[in-house]
Amino acid sequence: MNKYALLSVSDRRNIEKLAAALNELGYAILATKGTSNYLDNIGINNIEIARLTRFPEILNGRVKTLHPRIFAGILADRENLEHMKTLEELGIDCIDLVAVNLYPFAETWSREGVTHSELIENIDIGGPSLIRAAAKNYKSVMVLTDPQDYESVLAYLQNNKEVPLELRIHLAHKAFEYVSHYDTIIAEYFKSLDSFKEYSPNIPSYYSISCKLEQPLRYGENPHQMAGFYLSHQSPLEVLSGKELSFNNHQDIDATLRGLRLFEQPAVIITKHCNPCGIGVDSDLALAYEKAYKSDTDSPYGGIVGVNRSLDIKTAELINRVFTEIIIAPDYDTGVLEFLKKKKNRRVIKYNPELLNKFSEPWELKCLTYGWLLQSWDLVQENPEEWEVVSEQKPEKDEWEALIFAWKVVSLLRSNAIAITGKDRVYGLGAGQTSRIDSTHLALWKAQRYGHNLSGAVCASDGFFPFRDSVDELHKYGIKAIIEPGGSKSDNEVIEACNEYGITLVLTGYRHFKH
Missing domain, CATH: 3.40.140.20 (AICAR transformylase, duplication domain)
Structure with missing residues (x-):
């Protein structure tokens, strides 16, 4: 019986290595049209799925892998004699490895000027179905959704060893998390549409969040705690200089941004351990800093300075008088970055000013030891009148x-x-x-x-x-x-x-x- 591997990838990292190794191991490679063309161009033998199913891709590619010959080959329980008899009667071969990643919906959403129609076409249908099918049948099928996992699976196959059940379970878990994350991002997009708000409930019946590890952190609030920084969208922060941000840095930055959004005038907030220790406003940013600093001249040492205007050299020189761990601004005037970068360990951050104007997610989630609490943000929007x-x-x-x-x-x-x-x-x-x-x-x-x-x-x-x-x-x-x-x-x-x-x-x- 032939051995088959199905490849359908948007993220083509390491795919050449995987495909070439599978060919050497005697696998026939099935590929969707785009992946097939890519493999053809680099000289790797493969079979376009339409040739196997004898059914063409239709509806501009919306339907290509949704076929009984494909899904039966993935889902058949190899230990179920009736399943295997059915495959034999219908002339269907088993598919033992599925390497799939999905249309780049999140990346497309973050692209400037993207249209609603483009986003709809970037909602993958067949891909999640293939991944779920393979993950469901993890005992018999290896499911690969992350290019970084190709090498570990190949190491077993190339040494004629069975891929351990523990690794198969790990890959299946990773696959379901991947599809869940993908679906949650799409749901967030629909929730962002104006027409959604007409029928949205006051409190959602189900509340799902999904985020991807952006960066492992050295530790959490304390050195003995593990930690990571996760995102569901593109980061609105850009580290321009200095060491990577820590767990506590992220908390302090968040607290500072929550404060800056309240002030329309040029404002400076000095933060220490998530608490403001000085706040000043003025038409001149340097004067605003002086007001904030003089609020409490001890606490700014080792703190964070956040501003809601492009940071000018005069204000930067004032900030530079005191050891400041982090500076965050929406932009920096000419020459300011070069001046600030002279202190190498200080983190200089640029943030997207849209953060101060709106919250893309209307809810704030808090974790308890026995559940979660959900509430709308306290935006401090009362009318003084x-x-x-x-x-x-x-x-x-x-x-x-x-x-x-x-x-x-x-x-x-x-x-x-x-x-x-x-x-x-x-x-x-x-x-x-x-x-x-x-x-x-x-x-x-x-x-x-x-x-x-x-x-x-x-x-x-x-x-x-x-x-x-x-x-x-x-x-x-x-x-x-x-x-x-x-x-x-x-x-x-x-x-x-x-x-x-x-x-x-x-x-x-x-x-x-x-x-």
């Missing part, structure tokens, strides 16, 4: 701008969170405490430590004040306005305290907890 001024004292224009700024800042902190700010800079932050008064004390202490004059400053709280104690404390330091969600049974007590001290109090009706 809908906020309620509940105090007797009303905010002036500058005070109102400061409250808007403070509200954005506090949304970036771990709860319980307190942010004391001006209209363009941070004075003191308190986050991650188990009581709101502790966060208040911490924010005030930080502001005092770095010599900030809080007379006229404002305070934002991510959750309501459960008591008036924080208001009493803020008044001692000259805080003139407070913004918080409201909703506590002690709201009247808090309002009364603000009126007593002549403090403006604004209730937003929204909470921004970050657990």
Whole structure:
């Protein structure tokens, strides 16, 4: 009985080596038209599938491998006498090896100017079916979806050894993961279409994610933890200089980008351990950096600086005064990269500014030890015109701008969170405490430590004040306005305290907890 291997690949890495070796081992190679032409051109014997099935490719290639002669040859259980008898009666040969990878849907989707019709034609139908069939019959059929696996299988075949069951199971598992990832990317594309939103449920009944290992990382949050960086689409980050990014680097970059998207003015955020330690805005980026740095002059050491404008040389020189582990910007002015690259270990990152304008995926997924939690992103999109001024004292224009700024800042902190700010800079932050008064004390202490004059400053709280104690404390330091969600049974007590001290109090009706 003839031995057959079926090859159908878009990714042609190592295919010449595989095909040549299979020919030497006595396999007849079946190939789809594109792969067959490629093998013909490099002088490797093969049989185009249409010759075997005696049925041509039709519908512009949409139907080519979907044929009983192909699928019976793959799916027949070699230990089932009835299966083998059926193949013999119908003159069907077994196919013992299937090497298939799929139309490049994700790559096509990421291409600029691609049309919907092009993407539809890049949805592979026969390929996933071949892979699933071969993986289902893994005991008898070797399924290869990754060119890097060709060599390990050939090593056994060329030494007349049986491919171990453990390796066959590994290849089958890899094949099903590959098809699952492929289908999930296509589903994401359909979910991105405007017409999808009309019928999309509030919360999806099923939520699938699939991502591919982009880069193994040296370790996770700690050296004893294994880690990797995964992507479902093309990375929006480009490392222009410095060492590869670590697990914690990626977390810090993400936290910085989440903050930068909130500010329309030129903004600088300095991040340390996923927390902002300084934020400044100004029409001049260098001045914005100075404001951010002066918020807390100790913490920026070894931190991350993120900006939402092309980084100019003046700002780069200011950043360069302090050891900064990572700099991220949407672009770099002429000469800036050359200047920054003088410090070789510093990572210089360019990000796609579209990251700050939209989220392609509306859901945020969190992993638990016993399940997953899904929620929509907290995008901090409230309209300030809908906020309620509940105090007797009303905010002036500058005070109102400061409250808007403070509200954005506090949304970036771990709860319980307190942010004391001006209209363009941070004075003191308190986050991650188990009581709101502790966060208040911490924010005030930080502001005092770095010599900030809080007379006229404002305070934002991510959750309501459960008591008036924080208001009493803020008044001692000259805080003139407070913004918080409201909703506590002690709201009247808090309002009364603000009126007593002549403090403006604004209730937003929204909470921004970050657990």
